[in-house]
Amino acid sequence: MQTTKHLRRLGKALALLLSALFVDMALSYALCPLGSITEVTWYDYRQAVEEDFDTVVIGSSYAQLGINPFALDEELGSNAYNLATLGQSLPDSLAALQTAAHDHDLHRVVLCCGIESFRDTPQYDRQICFLQAKSVGESLLAKAQNAARVAFDADNFPNSKSLTWVFPWMYNTVPRTYEAISANVQSRLDGQTPLEASETTESGWRYLGKGYGGYDDTFDFQRMSTDLLSIPGNAPLEARHLEELAALLDFCTQQNITAYVVMVPQPDYMNLAHHESWYPQLLLQAQQIVEEHGGRFMDANLIDPRIYRPLNTDFRDAQHLNIDGAARFSTALGRIIARCEGGEDIRPLFSSYDDWDAHIDSLKDIALCYCDYKVGPDAIEFVAGTVAKPDAKIEYQFETAAAQAKRYEIAQPFGTSYTFEAPISGHGKLKVLVTARVAGQTSDEDACIWRGTVVY
Amino acid sequence: MDLFSLQFVCFLAALLVIYYALGRFAPRVQWVALLVGSIVFYGITGGWAMLAFMVVTAVTTFAGSHKLAQLSAEAKAARKSAKGRDAKKAVKARYVRRRRWVLAAVFAVCLGMLGYLKYWNTILFNFGLATSTSSLGILLPLGISFYMFASLGYVIEVYNEKYTPEPSLVRFFLFVSWFPQVIQGPINRYAEISSQLFASRRPSLLGMRRGMLRLCYGLLKKYAIANVLVGNYRAIIAPADGSTSAPVVIIGILLYSFQMYADFSGGIDMVEGVSELFGIEMAQNFRQPYFSTSLANFWRRWHMSLGHWMKNYVFYPLAVCAPMRALNKHATKVLGKQTGRTISACVSNIIVFFVVGLWHGAELHFIAWGLYNGIMIALADLLAPVFERLGNKLHVNRSSAGFHVFAIARTFAVVAVGRYFDCIESVAVGLACLKASVTNFVPLASVQPQLAALGVTSVGTLGFEPIALWALAIVFVVDLLYERGHDVRSEVMGLRLPVRIALYLACGTIFAFSLSFSLGQGEAFMYANY
Numbered sequence: 001m002q003t004t005k006h007l008r009r010l011g012k013a014l015a016l017l018l019s020a021l022f023v024d025m026a027l028s029y030a031l032c033p034l035g036s037i038t039e040v041t042w043y044d045y046r047q048a049v050e051e052d053f054d055t056v057v058i059g060s061s062y063a064q065l066g067i068n069p070f071a072l073d074e075e076l077g078s079n080a081y082n083l084a085t086l087g088q089s090l091p092d093s094l095a096a097l098q099t100a101a102h103d104h105d106l107h108r109v110v111l112c113c114g115i116e117s118f119r120d121t122p123q124y125d126r127q128i129c130f131l132q133a134k135s136v137g138e139s140l141l142a143k144a145q146n147a148a149r150v151a152f153d154a155d156n157f158p159n160s161k162s163l164t165w166v167f168p169w170m171y172n173t174v175p176r177t178y179e180a181i182s183a184n185v186q187s188r189l190d191g192q193t194p195l196e197a198s199e200t201t202e203s204g205w206r207y208l209g210k211g212y213g214g215y216d217d218t219f220d221f222q223r224m225s226t227d228l229l230s231i232p233g234n235a236p237l238e239a240r241h242l243e244e245l246a247a248l249l250d251f252c253t254q255q256n257i258t259a260y261v262v263m264v265p266q267p268d269y270m271n272l273a274h275h276e277s278w279y280p281q282l283l284l285q286a287q288q289i290v291e292e293h294g295g296r297f298m299d300a301n302l303i304d305p306r307i308y309r310p311l312n313t314d315f316r317d318a319q320h321l322n323i324d325g326a327a328r329f330s331t332a333l334g335r336i337i338a339r340c341e342g343g344e345d346i347r348p349l350f351s352s353y354d355d356w357d358a359h360i361d362s363l364k365d366i367a368l369c370y371c372d373y374k375v376g377p378d379a380i381e382f383v384a385g386t387v388a389k390p391d392a393k394i395e396y397q398f399e400t401a402a403a404q405a406k407r408y409e410i411a412q413p414f415g416t417s418y419t420f421e422a423p424i425s426g427h428g429k430l431k432v433l434v435t436a437r438v439a440g441q442t443s444d445e446d447a448c449i450w451r452g453t454v455v456y
Numbered sequence: 457m458d459l460f461s462l463q464f465v466c467f468l469a470a471l472l473v474i475y476y477a478l479g480r481f482a483p484r485v486q487w488v489a490l491l492v493g494s495i496v497f498y499g500i501t502g503g504w505a506m507l508a509f510m511v512v513t514a515v516t517t518f519a520g521s522h523k524l525a526q527l528s529a530e531a532k533a534a535r536k537s538a539k540g541r542d543a544k545k546a547v548k549a550r551y552v553r554r555r556r557w558v559l560a561a562v563f564a565v566c567l568g569m570l571g572y573l574k575y576w577n578t579i580l581f582n583f584g585l586a587t588s589t590s591s592l593g594i595l596l597p598l599g600i601s602f603y604m605f606a607s608l609g610y611v612i613e614v615y616n617e618k619y620t621p622e623p624s625l626v627r628f629f630l631f632v633s634w635f636p637q638v639i640q641g642p643i644n645r646y647a648e649i650s651s652q653l654f655a656s657r658r659p660s661l662l663g664m665r666r667g668m669l670r671l672c673y674g675l676l677k678k679y680a681i682a683n684v685l686v687g688n689y690r691a692i693i694a695p696a697d698g699s700t701s702a703p704v705v706i707i708g709i710l711l712y713s714f715q716m717y718a719d720f721s722g723g724i725d726m727v728e729g730v731s732e733l734f735g736i737e738m739a740q741n742f743r744q745p746y747f748s749t750s751l752a753n754f755w756r757r758w759h760m761s762l763g764h765w766m767k768n769y770v771f772y773p774l775a776v777c778a779p780m781r782a783l784n785k786h787a788t789k790v791l792g793k794q795t796g797r798t799i800s801a802c803v804s805n806i807i808v809f810f811v812v813g814l815w816h817g818a819e820l821h822f823i824a825w826g827l828y829n830g831i832m833i834a835l836a837d838l839l840a841p842v843f844e845r846l847g848n849k850l851h852v853n854r855s856s857a858g859f860h861v862f863a864i865a866r867t868f869a870v871v872a873v874g875r876y877f878d879c880i881e882s883v884a885v886g887l888a889c890l891k892a893s894v895t896n897f898v899p900l901a902s903v904q905p906q907l908a909a910l911g912v913t914s915v916g917t918l919g920f921e922p923i924a925l926w927a928l929a930i931v932f933v934v935d936l937l938y939e940r941g942h943d944v945r946s947e948v949m950g951l952r953l954p955v956r957i958a959l960y961l962a963c964g965t966i967f968a969f970s971l972s973f974s975l976g977q978g979e980a981f982m983y984a985n986y
Contacts, residue, residue, distance in 0.1 A: 162462030
């Protein structure tokens with residue numbers, strides 16, 4: 001009698017649990033987008049599991065958009081796969097590496113980072129996306145391990161994030177419109193692969209294969225707005241992230257995999273903005289960890305400019321390389337790694353953080369000009385600025401033109417004032433060209449330009 | 457440690473297992489599990505260093521209560537041995553004085569500590585001696601007001617000789633530190649909770665199901681209403697001033713009213729549910745407050761444990777103190793019997809609500825909010841006969857359903873006016889917004905663009921996110937059923953399985969959909985820092 005009662009209760013609890021599971025799965029099916037970049041990366045990896053990869057690239061968007069495995073292969077004679085995904089945290093990078101090491105006989109791993117990789121709190125929605133994409137086709141144990149990694153993550157464990165990953169459709173989701181949801185469901189019903197679906201869901205992104213995809217567009221540094229001017233500030237590296245980096249490198253040592261930790265190239269203005277000593281000191285800390293744990297550390301910004309130097313046209317935004325930029329950088333990186341593995345001492349190919357000031361000196365006096373503006377009832381107020389060497393005395397010139405005009409008129413000639421007011425009446429458009437140069441220099445080469453069109 | 461986190465789930469599961477295992481194998485020390493669990497919870501959530509303030513409070517109130525009991529016993533013995541009425545009187549007076557000194561000393565230590573931690577920085581700021589209300593960097597221990605008031609209530613009861621003090625400091629510390637109450641109350645009374653804390657018990661499936669249901673209902677309120685609405689209410693209220701249009705201010709106040717209720721009562725439901733999992737029922741803190749028919753009635757339904765505390769330990773002592781009796785006498789002589797008698801209650805009410813305002817914080821707007829409530833209740837008491845006569849003259853049927861609904865709406869409006877001083881951090885701005893609410897009328901078509909310009913989301917539903925509206929509808933129905941005398945939890949648990957599953961799934965889906973609003977904002981309870 002008692003047993004029957006218990007069984008009935010158990011049955012009811014099970015019915016509730018299964019119903020909840022069904023609803024959760026149905027919502028995931030409808031709302032989680034088919035064909036996200038992360039999903040494509042893992043989908044293609046599973047498809048190519050029979051391939052004999054010996055090199056993997058891991059890391060966040062820096063690596064996902066910055067390393068072209070085909071270019072690496074050409075220089076190294078390797079068979080590389082890019083397992084980096086957007087917002088990939090270091091523990092997720094380690095998980096990706098562990099999976100690849102389990103599936104293949106890996107010789108080397110390339111982990112691409114920016115300084116933020118050692119400071120930022122992991123992005124929860126990216127963690128969820130990674131968890132979902134990686135878990136497809138894995139064993140139940142591996143799935144549980146993936147989930148446990150998110151649930152017990154130090155940032156998640158004491159708050160709701162440790163539980164809410166069971167609702168992935170909350171974080172990895174299509175826009176909540178009827179059109180978007182029905183299109184997503186339709187593409188699933190049509191049996192589209194993530195790769196096929198990505199052609200419509202990831203606008204502008206082009207998949208080239210081996211986990212790598214990118215964008216063709218080039219960032220216009222002459223139209224830099226202040227909200228895109230994201231210069232990381234002086235905050236210490238998180239001890240936790242350094243421990244995660246050490247754990248990743250220790251795994252490589254155990255598995256006899258050569259680890260390359262690469263600081264990705266950044267536009268000149270970023271380097272110039274980091275003229276202060278804290279920046280090289282912080283990265284020196286990371287370098288020490290890497291070398292203590294058996295890895296090789298390379299900062300792409302310190303490579304001898306005769307071998308590689310990023311151009312402004314290599315970037316698709318202020319931080320990430322475009323397809324051409326990634327190919328150039330990957331080729332250069334592949335060559336350096338090949339020389340390193342050929343037994344050559346590659347240290348002379350790089351400046352050191354001790355020579356950071358000399359490195360900064362080698363850059364142009366002004367790397368970037370930007371401008372902010374405010375439209376008032378009678379005038380537009382412009383405030384210009386530059387990312388320049390600290391002791392550089394800058395002068396600005398403001399030129400304006402009507403929307404249709406081809407020629408600009410000098411509205412305020414070169415001077416130390418960085419503000420300018422353009423009188424307006426009624427409504428219209430005004431084109432503005434700001435030129436910044438070091439006081440006294442007249443060469444166009446050394447000047448920096450900002451251009452914009454203001455609607456008033 | 458958030459209540460909705462894996463860390464808390466692990467903590468709770470471990471504590472439940474240990475507690476009920478002890479109940480089976482060592483029932484006499486079962487409560488020790490609760491004590492250790494409470495200390496661990498406070499250490500992790502509030503910080504181990506902050507535990508020191510709780511220990512000082514417990515030791516002070518424990519020692520004070522024992523000294524009071526000792527003086528009581530001594531007084532009895534001394535009075536017995538004293539000869540003559542005058543001698544007995546003199547003994548009594550001497551011991552009353554001594555006992556008052558002890559009580560004052562306990563209050564001085566506890567309120568001194570609370571005053572320094574909670575008010576000192578704000579007081580200095582108000583006098584221009586600090587750059588902000590937090591510039592001194594004084595950290596407020598988690599739930600200090602709640603465990604402090606519970607402890608002081610205990611000492612007052614001992615002073616009034618209602619209890620024999622608890623002989624064990626360790627057991628007393630469990631009463632002070634019981635972990636579900638330290639987050640945001642309720643303020644428990646020793647007489648009501650101690651026997652439950654120290655009783656030995658076996659797990660009750662029914663009790664656990666009831667507790668779990670209440671915990672989940674609290675989660676729905678907190679996550680699907682409070683955390684969803686908090687962003688929009690802040691977007692409106694933070695920049696609001698005298699130039700804000702009437703509909704926008706009113707929408708902000710409405711959002712705040714529902715957000716605050718869901719946050720506070722949802723949090724209380726969660727902690728009450730957690731406590732019920734251990735078979736311990738804490739003091740009730742809410743009884744459908746938005747169905748109140750008067751402001752006084754509202755305060756008997758909102759934050760009830762604070763209301764009881766204020767009534768028992770501030771209102772009654774004030775109402776019967778010598779100056780108040782003298783005031784009563786004088787007022788009766790001047791204003792007549794009926795009004796005169798009400799005067800002392802009115803003054804006591806104003807003082808009580810001044811203290812309630814102060815309890816919320818030393819900022820002037822909290823004091824203004826407290827005074828507003830006190831004055832409105834006092835006016836309602838004083839003018840009750842006028843309203844009565846007016847009602848009779850207009851032939852108002854006060855027992856009709858229509859009048860009941862009117863009274864609820866009127867009370868909601870009166871409470872909402874008070875919210876201007878509660879959520880707006882400047883009295884002047886609060887008054888300006890109040891004025892704007894009745895003067896700055898704008899065409900209704902311009903309201904949505906104005907909300908959008910403030911960064912409010914879901915302007916189509918005036919800042920009430922659809923998910924929150926669904927949850928509000930559920931809370932309204934549940935409150936209405938409770939108001940009509942239903943035991944909703946029992947009735948839900950008695951539903952047929954498919955209906956119950958459908959109900960749980962609907963609520964669960966609403967809850968899950970609301971989660972994205974919670975990441976990074978509003979996870980902490982509004983009342984956790986009081």
